[in-house]
Amino acid sequence: MKIPEPRGPISAGLLGILAGEPGGDPVAQTSLEQLVTGQLPLVEDIVDDGDVQLALLCLYELHYGGLDGVDDRWEWNPGLIRIRQLLEEPFEHALRASAELAVPESDRVPSAAAPDSDGVAALLFGLAQADNGPSLSRYVAKKATLEQLGEFLIHKSIYQLKEADPHTWAIPRLAGRAKAALVEIQADEYGGGRPDRMHSALFARTMRGLGLDDRYGCYVDTVPAISLASVNMMSLFGLNRRLRGAIAGHLAIYEMTSSRPNQLYGSGFRRHGFDAHVTGYFDEHVEADAVHEQIAGRDLAGGLVETEPGLLADVLFGATAVLAIDARLTVHIMDAWENGRSSLRTGLPTAA
Amino acid sequence: MNQEPADGSIVVCPDGPLIVRGDFEIVTPSGDLLPRQRKTVALCRCGASAIKPYCDGTHKLIGFRTEYPIDSAQGTKSQP
Numbered sequence: 001m002k003i004p005e006p007r008g009p010i011s012a013g014l015l016g017i018l019a020g021e022p023g024g025d026p027v028a029q030t031s032l033e034q035l036v037t038g039q040l041p042l043v044e045d046i047v048d049d050g051d052v053q054l055a056l057l058c059l060y061e062l063h064y065g066g067l068d069g070v071d072d073r074w075e076w077n078p079g080l081i082r083i084r085q086l087l088e089e090p091f092e093h094a095l096r097a098s099a100e101l102a103v104p105e106s107d108r109v110p111s112a113a114a115p116d117s118d119g120v121a122a123l124l125f126g127l128a129q130a131d132n133g134p135s136l137s138r139y140v141a142k143k144a145t146l147e148q149l150g151e152f153l154i155h156k157s158i159y160q161l162k163e164a165d166p167h168t169w170a171i172p173r174l175a176g177r178a179k180a181a182l183v184e185i186q187a188d189e190y191g192g193g194r195p196d197r198m199h200s201a202l203f204a205r206t207m208r209g210l211g212l213d214d215r216y217g218c219y220v221d222t223v224p225a226i227s228l229a230s231v232n233m234m235s236l237f238g239l240n241r242r243l244r245g246a247i248a249g250h251l252a253i254y255e256m257t258s259s260r261p262n263q264l265y266g267s268g269f270r271r272h273g274f275d276a277h278v279t280g281y282f283d284e285h286v287e288a289d290a291v292h293e294q295i296a297g298r299d300l301a302g303g304l305v306e307t308e309p310g311l312l313a314d315v316l317f318g319a320t321a322v323l324a325i326d327a328r329l330t331v332h333i334m335d336a337w338e339n340g341r342s343s344l345r346t347g348l349p350t351a352a
Numbered sequence: 353m354n355q356e357p358a359d360g361s362i363v364v365c366p367d368g369p370l371i372v373r374g375d376f377e378i379v380t381p382s383g384d385l386l387p388r389q390r391k392t393v394a395l396c397r398c399g400a401s402a403i404k405p406y407c408d409g410t411h412k413l414i415g416f417r418t419e420y421p422i423d424s425a426q427g428t429k430s431q432p
Contacts, residue, residue: 118366121366122366125412129412184392187391188390188391188392192389192390192391197389258409259408259409260408260409260410260412260413263402263408284389286403286408286409287389287390287394287403287406287407287408288389288390289409290369290394290406290407290408290409291371291390291392291393291394291407293409294363294365294368294369294371294394295371295392298363298365
């Protein structure tokens with residue numbers, strides 16, 4: 001991914017260090033750590049803080065496709081892992097607080113013994129069903145302008161161009177039924193052996209159909225902090241083994257809140273005259289996620305809880321955090337659109 | 353009863369579709385293959401899907417309920 005523009009002192013300091021060699025400037029690393037420690041107490045809302053969210057995105061990106069021109073050895077540099085942990089701790093705390101606000105843990109987690117896999121699936125389906133946040137999909141289906149369709153794809157592109165990757169981190173952390181379930185879902189996400197059927201490839205095709213740049217990370221500078229936070233949440237859950245319950249719950253709720261919205265997204269693009277070449281991504285998700293939601297709820301999340309009952313609370317935390325954070329993103333986008341503004345942070349980058 | 357795992361399985365999802373996994377074909381009455389994009393499929397059981405025979409999740413919107421709960425305790429657990 002190309003190097004983004006810094007959004008404040010933390011991301012500027014981090015990108016400055018990443019431009020050099022690992023271990024080349026220990027003084028700069030120490031001062032970045034001091035800067036982070038000093039800045040964090042000043043951050044009012046970490047989920048919506050562009051500087052912190054961009055820094056986290058870049059730190060996580062070292063584990064995905066990397067940053068253009070940045071030495072790959074930075075990935076496991078202890079100083080940077082330390083910075084990441086400093087940022088992750090208050091971020092996770094904020095996610096737990098958001099989830100608690102959306103659905104209190106006392107309502108989420110049954111007080112009796114941990115349910116069996118059918119019971120876990122039922123709890124997750126219940127959370128998805130009870131989600132009554134504003135509907136972006138209905139707006140896209142009925143009202144969105146062509147320009148807004150483009151904005152919608154730009155917000156989604158931060159994740160969808162690496163769709164499924166954050167959940168893949170969980171595979172070696174699971175065993176038995178939960179692992180088999182996750183692998184089955186991910187194989188489908190990655191096109192069942194056909195690169196052109198990979199969901200990220202289908203999404204790229206949709207972007208090109210609207211004349212957008214489909215290079216991974218091209219629009220990182222363009223989207224607001226909340227769009228980055230939604231993706232960073234997945235990386236946080238996926239890259240920390242202790243949060244394997246949360247990443248399982250995250251995937252389950254993603255799948256459970258997908259089929260119907262994707263039907264509506266497809267309608268919105270068809271309303272503007274786009275054909276199956278562009279809507280293929282959405283059409284695929286209507287069918288695929290109706291399969292995945294069953295497997296993710298019962299075999300992945302349910303199978304995991306049957307093996308490790310202590311993870312139930314984290315499964316439901318991961319699921320609820322998605323609903324809470326994505327509702328914020330939806331509110332941000334809809335508020336902008338209904339007031340005749342762009343939901344993006346900046347104008348579109350000029351074509352390379 | 354000690355049985356070998358079958359080549360395929362149909363998971364009867366409570367209030368939801370039938371998940372079909374394994375080696376099978378989906379064909380028309382005259383034997384032509386229906387379009388199929390994935391190995392494991394969900395077949396509509398509520399009758400309301402817009403992409404039949406596949407499930408599109410509509411059962412959740414219409415409040416589809418399967419008539420009796422699937423009680424796994426009554427069945428024989430298949431071999432994993």
